[in-house]
Amino acid sequence: MDFSDQISRLKRAHQLGAELSAGIHAWGGSSSCSARARIAEDRLSWELQLQVSQPPPLADWGFRFGEAVNHLRAALDNLAVAIARQSGVTDEKQLKAFMFPICGTSKEWKSRQKALACLPDWSRDALEQMQPFQRPEQGGTLEEDLLLALRDLDNSTKHHLQVKPDLTPQTIEHTPAVEFETEEGAAASVPPDTEVLAAPFEDGAVLLRHRTKGRIKSVQGQYSFAAQVQAVLPDGRTFGVTDLLAALCEYVRVVMEHVIGTAEQAEGKSVA
Template sequence: MQAWGVSTPYGVRASIAEDRLSWELRLQVSQSPPLADWGFRFGEAVNHLRAALDNLIVAIARQTGVTDEKQLKVLMFPICGTLREWKSRQKALSCLPDWCRQALEQVQPFQRPEHGGSLDQDLLLVLRDLDNTTKHHLQVKPDLAPQSIRHTPAVEFETEEGAAASVPPDVEVVVDSFEDGAVLLRYRTKGRIKSVEGQYNITAQVQAVTPDGRPHGVTDLLEALWEYTRIVMGHVMGAAEQAEEGPEPSC
């Protein structure tokens, strides 16, 4: 995405209406973003994060003596949004040592009932649902996030009266599809426009749509998922280290 962005694939152009009482700033896209490739890479990253959790559980099972390949093949890291769902997974997890099952239970989303599975809530649910979604289809789209649209226009009017009547400016910011010709800004005036000049800086954000229908920045979402996956794995591995050390002697 950075390589595409620095190649200057898009710009802007200003166009004055025929009645010269308004003008628009439109997007010019000379090179469409390779969404299919980005979508594939994003989905692959999500699948790898989910697989890292599954591989951790299989590794623990092997190290603690599980040798049945059929059992290992269906073993996966549980991500449960409800206690009922967690209980339904107990048979599949029965081959794991007690300390491991306890550690897994502690990180389950159902332990935090106030969380609903969105980006700012429980990320394990987001990871699970995204992983299931990306196996079938993935919604990745470039959106014009109005987080950074800086404009310093210089409008020259045909008359001084028209310029005075057009203060303050009537400006509309338009969030449109990221495609050639999309309107970014629309200025309406009460005086006839002679010419328009200026400098513009627009930041576009590539977004992924999570299963709950909300868009998030692709890199922000991946960073959050990676960090939380690391925390969850660290918790389970910490329980493994404590189990190896054994219980502390009682006084």
């Protein structure tokens, strides 16, 4: 049984992930964004504002992410089709509609049995062992299952962009040196009253705000912040896009190795 096409798709997904990671790092390492301190007109507060001189290429990142997800899903679907062909299925219409089952419940799995009836017992057993609904019995949760995430992402990336830049406020570091107009104002402003904001990633967004009881003369200091490009699952959960893609690639590899290994045992010989 030849699984070279499926393996090629998995490799292509890895390649797209590497290209995506390189593109994000190149953008982040450029002078595309910075921050500046802005003193309020009444001089009783100052803000650290984001400055974006070069917007992130979201369309390109979204395309690469979506294409990688589609390759991973296709690798699994083609794996199931290859087994069906080897089992004697020749109806091209049936093969075109054949998909690798991804079921979140045992009821859903049972509902797929008619479609999977053309497969040999060993392959149905191998597929069942990797189903998401098995996770709770193995100490995991459905929310953690990567096959469900792959299925949902594959469905949604066909319709809209699935990546966005999202600033993680907890990674903002700033060591300001605030000079006050009077010593009394400086003393009254201790301890500092600082608010870190969940800012959108756009030019002029406020990252943090520092309020004082004395009038500010000037603000200096150093800052650093980290932004993470995130993938958005249809249920609203967000993950680092490169981390999620790497995890999906690895898990699809594990699933494929399990099914292919079972096929080798069933055939009693190596798979081409």
